[in-house]
Amino acid sequence: MLPDSLLQDPCGAIKAGDTVRSLAKGYVKNTGCVFDYKLLLEKQRKWKAEQQELFKDVK
């Protein structure tokens, strides 16, 4: 069973704000958020692969 720590939303979307600077900061945070989700998915895949390998001989 996938651990809870790998089932939590890592971040949320940031609003653009009303200046170029806030828009830029929102862009950086949102881009980082996408990376966080990709990272989370990558770790979930890794966890699943290792568990399948561990229990491959169990009926």
Place this chain on the structure above:
Amino acid sequence: MNNILIGALLFFICSTGIFGYVSYDLSEQKGMAVQALQEAQDRLLESEKSLKLQLKSCEISDSVTSEYQSDKQAQQDKVTTTISKVDSLPKKTTQQVNQDAEIDIDSKLPADLKRVLSESCLPNEGDACDAP
């Protein structure tokens, strides 16, 4: 004298029969006990094997979770660094800027801002940064 010998012989035969029956019965019980013990040992071995697998599974979960937290922290540090760079970009001082003025939607981003923003895409290879 003969009666005594016959009586002793009958007693011997009867007692031998009784002991034989008891011995057979105990032997059967022993067989069942040995079989039950063997089954219990088999179940114990299976339980041990299952426990080891579960422990190994927990170790994998801990390892992957720890790795994820570490990588996530590293990513957040990069985001914080990039945001600090955005914050430190200088305001326009060569000319008076009207705070209420709106910029044209198609106007180009300042070169230094564009450079800093491109840094946030460096660790994030993939769909998010493929758009023009």
